[in-house]
Amino acid sequence: xxxxxxxxxxxxxxxxxxxxxxxxxxxxxxxxxxxxxxxxxxxxxxxxxxxxxxxxxxxxxxxxxxxxxxxxxxxxxxxxxxxxxxxxxxxxxxxxxxxxxxxxxxxxxxxxxxxxxxx
Amino acid sequence: xxxxxxxxxxxxxxxxxxxxxxxxxxxxxxxxxxxxxxxxxxxxxxxxxxxxxxxxxxxxxxxxxxxxxxxxxxxxxxxxxxxxxxxxxxxxxxxxxxxxxxxxxxxxxxxxxxxxxxxxxxxxxxxxxxxxxxxxxxxxxxxxxxxxxxxxxxxxxxxxxxxxxxxxxxxxxxxxxxxxxxxxxxxxxxxxxxxxxxxxxxxxxxxxxxxxxxxxxxxxxxxxxxxxxxxxxxxxxxxxxxxxxxxxxxxxxxxxxxxxxxxxxxxxxxxxxxxxxxxxxxxxxxxxxxxxxxxxxxxxxxxxxxxxxxxxxxxxxxxxxxxxxxxxxxxxxxxxxxxxxxxxxxxxxxxxxxxxxxxxxxxxxxxxxxxxxxxxxxxxxxxxxxxxxxxxxxxxxxxxxxxxxxxxxxxxxxxxxxxxxxxxxxxxxxxxxxx
Numbered sequence: 001x002x003x004x005x006x007x008x009x010x011x012x013x014x015x016x017x018x019x020x021x022x023x024x025x026x027x028x029x030x031x032x033x034x035x036x037x038x039x040x041x042x043x044x045x046x047x048x049x050x051x052x053x054x055x056x057x058x059x060x061x062x063x064x065x066x067x068x069x070x071x072x073x074x075x076x077x078x079x080x081x082x083x084x085x086x087x088x089x090x091x092x093x094x095x096x097x098x099x100x101x102x103x104x105x106x107x108x109x110x111x112x113x114x115x116x117x118x119x
Numbered sequence: 120x121x122x123x124x125x126x127x128x129x130x131x132x133x134x135x136x137x138x139x140x141x142x143x144x145x146x147x148x149x150x151x152x153x154x155x156x157x158x159x160x161x162x163x164x165x166x167x168x169x170x171x172x173x174x175x176x177x178x179x180x181x182x183x184x185x186x187x188x189x190x191x192x193x194x195x196x197x198x199x200x201x202x203x204x205x206x207x208x209x210x211x212x213x214x215x216x217x218x219x220x221x222x223x224x225x226x227x228x229x230x231x232x233x234x235x236x237x238x239x240x241x242x243x244x245x246x247x248x249x250x251x252x253x254x255x256x257x258x259x260x261x262x263x264x265x266x267x268x269x270x271x272x273x274x275x276x277x278x279x280x281x282x283x284x285x286x287x288x289x290x291x292x293x294x295x296x297x298x299x300x301x302x303x304x305x306x307x308x309x310x311x312x313x314x315x316x317x318x319x320x321x322x323x324x325x326x327x328x329x330x331x332x333x334x335x336x337x338x339x340x341x342x343x344x345x346x347x348x349x350x351x352x353x354x355x356x357x358x359x360x361x362x363x364x365x366x367x368x369x370x371x372x373x374x375x376x377x378x379x380x381x382x383x384x385x386x387x388x389x390x391x392x393x394x395x396x397x398x399x400x401x402x403x404x405x406x407x408x409x410x411x412x413x414x415x416x417x418x419x420x421x422x423x424x425x426x427x428x429x430x431x432x433x434x435x436x437x438x439x440x441x442x443x444x445x446x447x448x449x450x451x452x453x454x455x456x457x458x459x460x461x462x463x464x465x466x467x468x469x470x471x472x473x474x475x476x477x478x479x480x481x482x483x484x485x486x487x488x489x490x491x492x493x494x495x496x497x498x499x500x501x502x503x504x505x506x507x508x509x510x511x512x513x514x515x516x517x518x519x520x521x522x523x524x525x526x527x528x529x530x531x532x533x534x535x536x537x538x539x540x541x542x543x544x545x546x547x548x549x550x551x552x553x554x
Contacts, residue, residue, distance in 0.1 A: 086305035
């Protein structure tokens, strides 16, 4: 199964403790390991939310916004796409990402191909 | 001699989970597993009377359920239904030998399942337990799914036990199963890195189930079916804890939980008086405690403690054991009780534990010392609206000779209480205080 890992910074999380962030494993090892075994399909860091550009088409006109659509404290700082046999494997991979310790990871399973019944 | 109908009923109670677990493991589809298991029991009801009760009912039922599941998968394939199982099946036929999946292999290869043996039914139960209690599912879904999948309770029965309409419970179960598919939860024992937390999660679901039923035992027995259904949850939880302790032999906390449930449940007949009011531990008629269950609980606890890996359930069970071991109407050794509460509080620093500990503080150091502990808890958000906070305070104030304040605290507790048994107890205390 494929999962999108949204890598979030969560400065307002009351459970976030400095010692957790300090103990986060380095990103290089994580990338090397999961690139090597084929788990990580792709991924990257993203420019921060103020650099976002919104695009909408309304009434046939392309509307472009300066910055993100919604201001939230939780910001997507990067993403990875991983291929994992099941959720528990994906959770294990996510839990080893440094930002799981210093922020949060949101796992989103890909919509299964041809499975329109799943909501 | 057991009649075939009784044999089916017995098998339903003892084998439902393992049959469902076996089919779920090989198909990866909980809905299909449920349907196939139901069908297997229906077939048993029809045929055991005619053909006799099989020597190994569990194995018979598993084979029957698997056969039904295979039929359904075959039918789906020919109908070209785009269910997930059918899609996976198609992939398998195109590329055989990708992975070991007995049912689908048999469908693909056209084999029958005569040679298939139920190898490790306990492993199937364990997988099912971890799946139903997966933390990616909403808590109420975990609880409902665990009951439905492991005990064979019908949706209607689960709904009655939780005082919700059957349609609501059905929806809750559907959503949980849908989420299993959508998020990619599979029927497996979790990887080593997360196994300890997951095991804790399983035990927490069982304890929650138990407390639902246990609370109903502290209420006056109603005439409505709801009361009986809720009380029965406690029995189901004890059964599930027994099963869990068996399939997790290396986990002393699983035995700790079983011991705790046995020791608490053994007091059920003494927990309300004839007036329908709850009775505190000290007021309970100990002759009505179930001695055999206490003995079993004590044995299970000793066995758990021998592993020398203490945890919160073992400590709570040890506290319950001190009360159980104290002879008729005698007090336990309160210094020991307080010592165990100190250990428990260090393990699980929760305000509810701290409130329970205050009762032991009162016995060892007197009511004023305990009042100081309780007053420190006054602003805890977790205790806001919890009637036992002012109720315990009232008891301590009364013992300290501060009757006016005790009455005030009792009235505050009465404003908050939502359990009839406790309400009657509080009213009686208030009457004793002012009368």
